[in-house]
Amino acid sequence: MTTLPTELETQLQSLEQSAQAAIAEAATLDELEQLRVGYLGKKGQLSKVLGGMGRLPAAERPHIGALANTTKTALQTALEEKKATLQTAAIAAQLADEALDVTMPGVFVSQGRIHPINSIIDQIVDIFVGLGYTVAQGPEVETDYYNFEALNFLPDHPARDMQDTLYLTDGQLMRTHTSNVQIRYMKAHEPPMRVVAVGRCYRRDTVDATHAAVFHQIEFFAVDKNLTFSDLKGTIKVFLEALFGEIPVRFRPSFFPFTEPSAEVDVQWQGQWLEILGCGMIDPNVLQAVGYDPEVYSGFAAGLGVERLAMVQNKIDDIRRLYSSDLRFLRQF
Template sequence: MSTSPIQNQLTELQQEAVQAITTTDNLDNLEQFRIKYLGKKGQLSQILRGMGKLSPEERPQVGALANEVKEAIQGKLDNQKAALEKTQIETQIKAETLDVTMPGVSRPLGKVHPLNGVVDRVLDIFVGLGYTVATGPQVESDYYNFEALNTPADHPARDMQDTFYLPGGNLLRTHTSSVQIRYMENNEPPIRIIAPGRVYRRDTVDATHSAVFNQLELLAVDKGLKFTDLKGTIKEFLQRMFGDELPVQFRTSYFPFTEPSAEVDVQWKGKWLEVMGCGMVDPNVLKAVGYDPEVYSGFAAGFGVERFAMVLHQIDDIRRLYNSDLRFLTQF
């Protein structure tokens, strides 16, 4: 029995569709083939529009063949889609696989800089002694940096603390004593504070000096404080900081904001090294902040963090602390 032209078209369509679907490796292309062959306006629908010209005997045969062709194409589409999705997943898994046997990419942990370590250690000691941490601005007025600290404009002590002067009469502070003035203006005795911060002075840089350095100052104001209280506080602090074996001496000195005043030296590498200045708060300083010096007395002390770091870690040159040399810093 001969086949009709429409049956031949259906057979050719199946062969063409199966071949095209088998060779595609892209899900988007696969969807385009589904529309091309099985869509409402696809080739199968176009062929079946000619069934109206068939005889009643041919229509059942062509209809059955059309269903077989449709099922064959749809089955091939489903199988190819499943295969492509599986391949896509396997490729993604392979690309994203983490090999847990490979060495990890590590970042070295940072360490506390020796200067920060000293500051933290000092603050822990004084907070344990009942002191409060106070801070203030690095750019100061002449009043807070000098005048309120009993150092008027014509005072020779200013020559020892020459600094960087800014427009508008401001300057970079030469000590954190300015923090003490600001704190006393806003608080009533009794007072016990420790003030850390960076300070600036015109100084010749060498193995033990720097124009920019870090300082810590302490202040205590109360009724009946004496120089013996100051010495006891400093000795207790230095013993906790360096141990009982470190020799300490007090040496008479002068500061415009304390009277009497003293330098504190420690023995370092066989010689005495000045590490602190201290004294009883001058009555004029107490008057400047509104305290009655007949009722209250106080003591103060200040020291450079760098000097303490040098003694604590046996560092021979202060400039090593600023060079950011990891070979040096990783030792601490």
């Protein structure tokens, strides 16, 4: 009888012993995976030993096959047990490295506060959303058409001088109001509509206690059938009462190229009247510019100076304090 079965048995026993020893010494999961592939992979050592079974008599193959399965099962079990051990050790090491020493003093991180400008913007938007208005935005870098022409500012009209701004080399400009959003929104939507727009604006203003060259503005406008100045006045009254409570308010006749009739709205501040917004009925020329029939639709619009409203609400005496980043000032809010 051939001695091949004895040789294969010896090889299998030797393979299992060497594999068990290597598995026991493995220090990482990567090493363990390399051992699994080296011993049990398709091209591993077990497969090489079993390659000699083809030279065995048919009657002896089942015995060697059973012995090979036993060896394979033993190695798989050893690999799984070692893997579980290494994983547990890795988790324990991570927990030890990331442990929090609760006896150490904590690092103080001061709590931030909402800036007065952002705070009042949120309040105003919430009021108008509650009135059924949609929030819209537009670009700060604008074309002459959307900032002036479509709003009925004729090229040589003196009203343009009142909104002198920063002009760019490509002919565009930094918008002087959020009314550009009004034009863009109306061109893209059909009435009825009620919209509130928020954003930063730029004008060549002399900086003083109530003026800044860069400021924030909120514009709200509505277009529908049969809207009147009474609807505008009522909306402004409801808005100001929601924001300030009972406060003296007055409407003064004024002029804006894009509204007719127009008015300025003032409130009491520091014992005097402070202009906080301009308003009026949307000029028919503006409605025609966006493709609306002024014989069918009417609308109103108003622009609010956010900084001035923040000054009234928080009793701030100088608009420049809002931009100073002085913590002694900001910590009051």
